[in-house]
Every structure is written in C-alpha cells, then in structure tokens.
Amino acid sequence: MRGARSYRRYVSNRGRISIAHTLRKNMVYEGIPFDPVLTSRRDEKPRLVVICDVSLSVRNTARFMLHLLYSLQSLFEQVRSFAFVSDLVDVSQYFEQLGLAEAIGTVFSGELLDVDANSNYGRALEIFCQRHLAVVTPQTTVIILGDGRGNRNPPNAAALEAIRLRTKQLIWLSPEPRGSWGPRQFGHAVVRTDLSSCRGGPQSQANWAGSLKI
CATH class of the missing domain: 3.40.50.410 (von Willebrand factor, type A domain)
Structure with a gap:
C-alpha cells in the first residue's frame, strides 16, 4: 500500500492561508487579497x-x-x-x-x-x-x-x-x-x-x- 494514505485540503474557518483560493476569490478586487481564504488538511x-x-x-x-x-x-x-x-x-x-x-x-x-x-x-x-x-x-x-x-x-x-x-x-x-x-x-x-x-x-x-x- 505504498502511498495509500492521502490527504485532501478543504476550505475552513481555521488553518493556513491558501494563495490559490484567496487570489481566485478576490478577483473582484482586482486580485488584491482583501478577503483571505483558509484551508485545513484532512488525512484520508x-x-x-x-x-x-x-x-x-x-x-x-x-x-x-x-x-x-x-x-x-x-x-x-x-x-x-x-x-x-x-x-x-x-x-x-x-x-x-x-x-x-x-x-x-x-x-x-x-x-x-x-x-x-x-x-x-x-x-x-x-x-x-x-x-x-x-x-x-x-x-x-x-x-x-x-x-x-x-x-x-x-x-x-x-x-x-x-x-x-x-x-x-x-x-x-x-x-x-x-x-x-x-x-x-x-x-x-x-x-x-x-x-x-x-x-x-x-x-x-x-x-x-x-x-x-x-
């Protein structure tokens, strides 16, 4: 089962700032990261x-x-x-x-x-x-x-x-x-x-x- 354990990131109220999610959400602000998006990691x-x-x-x-x-x-x-x-x-x-x-x-x-x-x-x-x-x-x-x-x-x-x-x-x-x-x-x-x-x-x-x- 080498590599069988995996994890998935999901949007959360806690966790690390996701650059990709933040930039995508803030396109309406011309890409300025006004509203940061946090993601957490869930082991699967x-x-x-x-x-x-x-x-x-x-x-x-x-x-x-x-x-x-x-x-x-x-x-x-x-x-x-x-x-x-x-x-x-x-x-x-x-x-x-x-x-x-x-x-x-x-x-x-x-x-x-x-x-x-x-x-x-x-x-x-x-x-x-x-x-x-x-x-x-x-x-x-x-x-x-x-x-x-x-x-x-x-x-x-x-x-x-x-x-x-x-x-x-x-x-x-x-x-x-x-x-x-x-x-x-x-x-x-x-x-x-x-x-x-x-x-x-x-x-x-x-x-x-x-x-x-x-």
Whole structure:
C-alpha cells in the first residue's frame, strides 16, 4: 500500500492561508487579497477489501494473511474481509468483534462455509460481484489471496474485471511462483487482466508484506 494514505485540503474557518483560493476569490478586487481564504488538511485513510481462499491448499498462507490484516485494521478507514472456497462469505464482523484466535478459528471451523470443498474462483467472484461489489470504490485496494487452482471450473475473468474497473488497485497474492501457473488454473486468466500487482511465491509475499507503508 505504498502511498495509500492521502490527504485532501478543504476550505475552513481555521488553518493556513491558501494563495490559490484567496487570489481566485478576490478577483473582484482586482486580485488584491482583501478577503483571505483558509484551508485545513484532512488525512484520508485507505480502504481495503480482502478476498481470501481458505481451502486446504492455501490454508497456512491464508492464516498468515488474516493475522496480518487483523493487526493492520486500525490503519485503514475500512477493512472488509471475505473468505471463500466455493461459496463466499463476509467475515468482517468476526475480525471486528472477536479476538484474533477466535476470529480465525471461526473462519476455518466450517461453520460459515464448507472449507473442505474444492475451490471455485469463478463462483466465488460471481457471488462477490452480485452481493458486495458496492463496497469497492475508487479509494479501495482489493487484495485476492489464492493459488488460482479452480479445479476445472470456469474462471469467470469477467467478474475479476468488474472488480478491477471499480477499484483503486487490484493485487493478487499467490503462494505459488507465477511461472507454475498452468492454463487450467485461474491464474492463467489473471495474467491477462490489468492487475496493479501480481505476486507469486512465499518470498514475494514476504517482500510485499515488509514493504507495506500506510
């Protein structure tokens, strides 16, 4: 998220004199700054949406990612977390209301979704687009975590594209090296999508996590 935190200046009764705003407002006085305009700075935290594969093949990586997100929640304006295997569920409330161990335990318990099913990326992203696409805004970074193994199910790259068109940046994190993605994996469709970032392998993910700068 390097550079994700931003700020916006707005006209205020307090703050610093804005030369540009003052000159523009005082054009009626032939540019003489008779009526100064003050502006203040408002910090804007980034928004984050995470779509996390919690199937058996990526379970350890998913646990690491969910641990990381839990510790970073206070740095974001909003964090929405979604877990999927074949179905997709919103797990945000569990990370907001429960302790770390209990929240992650709930996600992997099988109570919310069948964690032993085969991954179906196309179906999961379709559910996300149908039910939750409104949470993605131009201020939102979307992170998808998964190995791209869709088990011969249609990849539904159109759903991924629909997310990309709404987001500030779309990042794919895979526990497998990018070179290992085969034509039957969802990753084959991903590499044809204009992602902001696409990282493969544990070392790439470690480097990415270490470079987070909010």
